[in-house]
Amino acid sequence: MARWIPDDAETEAALLHEIGLHDAEELFADVPRRVRLGRMGVGAGREEIDVVRTIDKMLARNRPYTGFANFLGGRIAPRFLPAAVDAILLRSEFYTSYTPYQPEASQGMLQALFEFQSLWVELSGLDAANASLYDGATAAGEALLLSRRIHEGDRYLVPASLPWEEKSVLANYAAGTGIRIQEIPFDPVTGRLDVDWTKREARSGDVFGVLVDVPNGFGHVDEGLLDLKSTIGAVPLTVVADPLALTVLEPPGEWGADIVVGEGQGFGASPSFGGPLLGLFACRREHLRFSPGRIVGATRDADGRPAFTLTLQTREQHIRRSRATSNICTNQSLLALAFVVYATTVGPKGLADLERTLSERARTLAGALAGIDGLKAPRFDSPYLHEFTVGVTRGTAAGFLDRLRRKKVLGGHPLADPRPGAVNPLGEVYLTAATEFSGDKEIAKYAKAARAALAHVPGAA
Amino acid sequence: MTFRQARYDEPPVWQLAGAARRAPEPPAPIPGIPDRFRRRRAVDWPELSELEVVRHYTRLSQMNFGIDSMPYPLGSCTMKYNPKVSEQLARRDAAASLHPYQPVETVQGALEILWRLETALAKVTGLPEVSLQPAAGAHGEYAALLMVRAYFRDRGELAQRTEVLLPDTAHGTNPASAHMAGFTAREIPSVDGCVDVAALKAAVNEHTAAFMLTNPNTAGLFESEIGAIAETVHGVGGMLYYDGANLNAILGVTNPGRMGFDVAHLNLHKTFATPHGGGGPGAGVLAATETLGAYLPVPRVVKQGRAFRLDYDRPKSIGKIKTGYGNFGLDLRAYAFLLSHGEEGLRHISRRAVLNANYLGKKLGHLLPRPFRTLVKHEFLLSGAPLKANGVRTLDLAKRLLDEGYHAPTVYFPSLVEEALMIEFPETESRRELDGFAEAFDRAVHDTPEHLHDAPHSTSVRRVDEVLAARQLHLSRKDLPATPAQPS
Numbered sequence: 001m002a003r004w005i006p007d008d009a010e011t012e013a014a015l016l017h018e019i020g021l022h023d024a025e026e027l028f029a030d031v032p033r034r035v036r037l038g039r040m041g042v043g044a045g046r047e048e049i050d051v052v053r054t055i056d057k058m059l060a061r062n063r064p065y066t067g068f069a070n071f072l073g074g075r076i077a078p079r080f081l082p083a084a085v086d087a088i089l090l091r092s093e094f095y096t097s098y099t100p101y102q103p104e105a106s107q108g109m110l111q112a113l114f115e116f117q118s119l120w121v122e123l124s125g126l127d128a129a130n131a132s133l134y135d136g137a138t139a140a141g142e143a144l145l146l147s148r149r150i151h152e153g154d155r156y157l158v159p160a161s162l163p164w165e166e167k168s169v170l171a172n173y174a175a176g177t178g179i180r181i182q183e184i185p186f187d188p189v190t191g192r193l194d195v196d197w198t199k200r201e202a203r204s205g206d207v208f209g210v211l212v213d214v215p216n217g218f219g220h221v222d223e224g225l226l227d228l229k230s231t232i233g234a235v236p237l238t239v240v241a242d243p244l245a246l247t248v249l250e251p252p253g254e255w256g257a258d259i260v261v262g263e264g265q266g267f268g269a270s271p272s273f274g275g276p277l278l279g280l281f282a283c284r285r286e287h288l289r290f291s292p293g294r295i296v297g298a299t300r301d302a303d304g305r306p307a308f309t310l311t312l313q314t315r316e317q318h319i320r321r322s323r324a325t326s327n328i329c330t331n332q333s334l335l336a337l338a339f340v341v342y343a344t345t346v347g348p349k350g351l352a353d354l355e356r357t358l359s360e361r362a363r364t365l366a367g368a369l370a371g372i373d374g375l376k377a378p379r380f381d382s383p384y385l386h387e388f389t390v391g392v393t394r395g396t397a398a399g400f401l402d403r404l405r406r407k408k409v410l411g412g413h414p415l416a417d418p419r420p421g422a423v424n425p426l427g428e429v430y431l432t433a434a435t436e437f438s439g440d441k442e443i444a445k446y447a448k449a450a451r452a453a454l455a456h457v458p459g460a461a
Numbered sequence: 462m463t464f465r466q467a468r469y470d471e472p473p474v475w476q477l478a479g480a481a482r483r484a485p486e487p488p489a490p491i492p493g494i495p496d497r498f499r500r501r502r503a504v505d506w507p508e509l510s511e512l513e514v515v516r517h518y519t520r521l522s523q524m525n526f527g528i529d530s531m532p533y534p535l536g537s538c539t540m541k542y543n544p545k546v547s548e549q550l551a552r553r554d555a556a557a558s559l560h561p562y563q564p565v566e567t568v569q570g571a572l573e574i575l576w577r578l579e580t581a582l583a584k585v586t587g588l589p590e591v592s593l594q595p596a597a598g599a600h601g602e603y604a605a606l607l608m609v610r611a612y613f614r615d616r617g618e619l620a621q622r623t624e625v626l627l628p629d630t631a632h633g634t635n636p637a638s639a640h641m642a643g644f645t646a647r648e649i650p651s652v653d654g655c656v657d658v659a660a661l662k663a664a665v666n667e668h669t670a671a672f673m674l675t676n677p678n679t680a681g682l683f684e685s686e687i688g689a690i691a692e693t694v695h696g697v698g699g700m701l702y703y704d705g706a707n708l709n710a711i712l713g714v715t716n717p718g719r720m721g722f723d724v725a726h727l728n729l730h731k732t733f734a735t736p737h738g739g740g741g742p743g744a745g746v747l748a749a750t751e752t753l754g755a756y757l758p759v760p761r762v763v764k765q766g767r768a769f770r771l772d773y774d775r776p777k778s779i780g781k782i783k784t785g786y787g788n789f790g791l792d793l794r795a796y797a798f799l800l801s802h803g804e805e806g807l808r809h810i811s812r813r814a815v816l817n818a819n820y821l822g823k824k825l826g827h828l829l830p831r832p833f834r835t836l837v838k839h840e841f842l843l844s845g846a847p848l849k850a851n852g853v854r855t856l857d858l859a860k861r862l863l864d865e866g867y868h869a870p871t872v873y874f875p876s877l878v879e880e881a882l883m884i885e886f887p888e889t890e891s892r893r894e895l896d897g898f899a900e901a902f903d904r905a906v907h908d909t910p911e912h913l914h915d916a917p918h919s920t921s922v923r924r925v926d927e928v929l930a931a932r933q934l935h936l937s938r939k940d941l942p943a944t945p946a947q948p949s
Contacts, residue, residue, distance in 0.1 A: 115475075
């Protein structure tokens with residue numbers, strides 16, 4: 001067993017003696033007999049070497065994407081992380097610190113969070129950002145709740161093309177409010193949102209918010225979104241945006257977004273099987289007092305020197321309790337730090353270059369898959385950056401991807417809601433993404449594996 | 462001990478590039494992307510060398526207080542040592558380089574770790590159905606209340622079950638989560654720091670959906686009437702909810718299942734030592750009875766023979782609460798912690814944490830009044846009220862302790878104690894640190910009001926003006942004055 005509890009038995013006995021007790025059992029005299037336990041049955045403790053060997057043995061059953069030609073994407077991005085990022089994250093003054101409620105002792109993290117907020121303000125084109133939420137999907141949920149606070153109505157519109165996990169999370173954020181979430185239809189050829197439909201519904205008077213995404217759930221960039229705000233008027237517009245895409249795209253704040261949220265994991269954090277992630281959140285200044293999460297502000301200390309502190313805390317649960325704007329307490333500070341350290345290490349030009357490189361690769365990939373019988377790549381006729389949707393016209397998307405996997409290719413992930421009985425109007429489609437780990441060689445491998453995988457699948461009716 | 466935090470005049474990162482080292486050019490067009498969608502102005506962020514970046518953030522880290530440097534006697538936060546082995550394991554390529562949408566065949570090790578941790582936590586909590594999906598404790602609270610909601614909906618009682626009851630000592634997240642889940646939060650008063658069972662009996666009725674309780678509570682007291690509390694809540698068909706923030710006090714002594722709770726959340730970043738990361742990420746756990754377990758988020762990790770898979774076929778499930786399956790990186794760290802300690806180690810944790818609290822409580826009880834009974838669990842309360850006669854507030858005392866090299870305790874919570882200080886020294890703190898803190902506390906209490914008002918003196922900055930921050934609301938670079946004002 002590791003030496004994580006200090007002092008010997010004699011010292012512990014002395015501590016006990018000092019408080020007038022003789023047996024450690026007396027410390028629990030207030031726990032009634034009827035609720036006391038026997039053994040828990042969790043096994044004996046182990047030395048560090050055994051722990052490492054045991055866990056490494058389990059980890060050896062994983063096949064990390066680094067061993068494949070990897071084209072997995074979506075909101076969670078496998079990226080190469082410069083070593084400098086982890087070197088900073090491993091500064092234990094950062095990672096072992098608590099929430100900076102005592103600003104005098106926490107200036108380092110507070111300043112880093114202020115820089116993080118500044119970067120998300122710059123990328124989103126909005127007025128103010130908070131210091132992070134759990135992930136992109138819960139940030140979208142908080143955006144829904146903020147929209148409801150700033151606009152009347154009981155209907156919320158989201159794209160039918162939104163990833164199913166996000167739809168489900170949104171439904172849960174809405175569960176306690178009595179509102180209804182309605183899906184915006186998309187054009188079956190282009191995947192673009194039906195702007196006319198959205199406009200009509202948004203103007204019907206009972207819609208309190210509209211949420212759209214860039215790139216959308218199909219990986220495409222929908223030009224129609226640029227005109228959306230002018231058609232929905234005062235109804236709050238939330239945009240779910242990918243931070244890397246925002247290094248080359250017009251900030252949503254410039255085209256009318258009232259709230260911009262997103263998944264920030266791709267900037268500085270490993271996917272780690274889906275967590276921890278990073279929820280990005282920005283809004284307009286006039287809505288700040290209704291917004292969720294911790295916010296860092298600049299101020300001065302008693303000597304007049306620049307300083308940072310958490311501010312607007314009267315919105316938060318530890319002060320406002322049931323009237324708080326959100327229940328969130330613990331957030332994702334360390335990943336917010338990773339976000340700003342990654343972006344600064346790569347630099348703004350490097351980030352835009354990365355998006356351009358990945359977009360070019362995505363085009364190469366689409367070209368390589370386009371001619372394959374049994375695939376439609378891209379599935380939608382619409383602009384895209386580093387990812388797009390592929391239609392599988394022979395067999396199932398899941399079956400096809402599984403055959404690719406056997407050829408050491410992670411070709412993407414199915415977009416279908418996997419819950420039995422779920423409605424999946426999209427049919428057999430999956431999302432594929434260009435990554436830094438997938439160059440020309442891997443694209444060729446993908447195309448070859450795809451041909452082989454489809455060779456003996458009977459054609460669709 | 463002497464404590465001097467680094468005090469750099471470190472400018473914000475955008476001032477490090479000097480005077481426009483490179484005029485930012487808008488990004489070149491990307492083929493296929495409509496020109497209207499193209500960013501017209503390059504991202505305004507500095508281009509720095511790697512050393513410039515590393516030096517900047519290293520300096521910031523040196524202006525930050527962490528467990529590795531100094532103890533944190535923060536009540537209800539359980540700031541214990543974060544073992545290094547956990548950090549090392551979580552950074553393995555076979556743990557970090559896993560995409561959540563990889564086929565299950567390629568993530569068998571991750572699923573095994575999640576399954577084993579869930580199985581172990583079922584034993585620790587005494588509740589059979591466990592999910593590691595919540596990103597944090599409050600996230601777990603919210604999900605649990607949605608499960609309770611779905612349960613009453615299935616029973617046709619949702620319209621009637623409108624209230625969530627909680628003691629006045631509850632963490633702020635409890636009423637906030639209840640409100641978000643569509644319930645009305647109603648406080649039950651405390652007597653001598655514990656739930657007033659008579660008041661609870663008077664408050665429960667057919668409208669009660671749940672009673673949320675932390676045990677031991679935020680006064681550090683074990684709610685010994687837990688049997689009567691459970692009977693009262695169950696008697697009207699309500700659900701008993703366990704807030705696991707203070708689980709560190711009762712490992713192997715009792716557990717939520719044994720106490721009659723129906724659903725619980727735990728914070729792996731407290732009891733199971735995953736690092737707080739400056740405010741997050743945390744990792745939450747949901748544990749439930751079989752009845753409520755049917756409503757846990759999908760997917761569930763299941764074992765079939767030697768293989769593991771993700772099961773989405775849970776018709777009663779509330780669905781998803783975040784992208785991916787919880788915070789795996791933290792779950793892995795917590796599993797390493799649990800494996801290391803084992804049965805005896807976990808029991809030792811609670812024994813020592815409770816011993817630390819009682820030992821220190823007795824010592825500090827000579828300096829300031831302790832509001833309730835003196836046998837406490839993992840934390841204890843003091844009231845700074847007597848200092849008010851000299852014009853000294855609890856906040857001053859908290860700031861003064863920073864000068865001594867100790868993080869401030871939790872202050873002004875719970876609100877039923879005037880000028881409250883809530884102190885918790887987890888099991889990883891030695892007698893030497895306990896005695897050191899007691900001496901520091903003694904010096905602080907007996908310091909002059911002037912020096913206390915002026916504290917802290919040894920930190921990176923002096924007392925921070927929070928009122929100014931709230932008034933001017935400079936929340937990003939955009940809000941800062943173009944030329945920094947001179948210090949007054």
